[in-house]
Amino acid sequence: MTKKFFSEQQQAQLKLNPYVKTVSAKAITYTDEFKEFFIDEYDKGKYPSEIFLDAGFDIEALGPARIRRASNRWRTAYKEHGLTALEDARKHASGRPLERELSLEEKYTRLEAKMKLLEAENEFLKKLDQLERQLIRKKSK
Incomplete structure (x- = not known):
């Protein structure tokens, strides 16, 4: 090409x-x-x-x-x-890392967002594990 x-x-x-x-x-x-x-x-x-x-x-x-x-x-x-x-x-986002020091409020907001993301990921993995177990039980019957 x-x-x-x-x-x-x-x-x-x-x-x-x-x-x-x-x-x-x-x-x-x-x-x-x-x-x-x-x-x-x-x-x-x-x-x-x-x-x-x-x-x-x-x-x-x-x-x-x-x-x-x-x-x-x-x-x-x-x-x-x-x-x-x-x-x-x-x-909207240049992709460049932030060079200034974050305020405590900004750090808190970022950590809170990260925590919510990890909680959602954790819930997803729990549901996936549960579905895998159900599938294994159905196959063994």
Whole structure:
């Protein structure tokens, strides 16, 4: 599978589009507004390449495979989880560790959440163990 890279000129052109959040030689990140616009237009019966063209994108620069993959990804996410699934999740959590010292209240909140998670995990394991025992009893009869 060959991956289509963006030239410097194509990157500069794509950056001018209001529906582009970021672009590099390898990837493009679209705005949440464009994803919503895409879903609305697709639901009206437009083809993916037509929607990208109407939004001011150079179809040749993007390539049909990139358009198809984005279309499938957004439509699937929308069907499964609605509009919130189209939002860029990276804006809410960078994945970087917290560098500042946590307050006692924040530490308490985190520990409480961890405790609830472990309690739920423990309950799940107990139920699983119980189901396994029932299954073994049924097989031995």
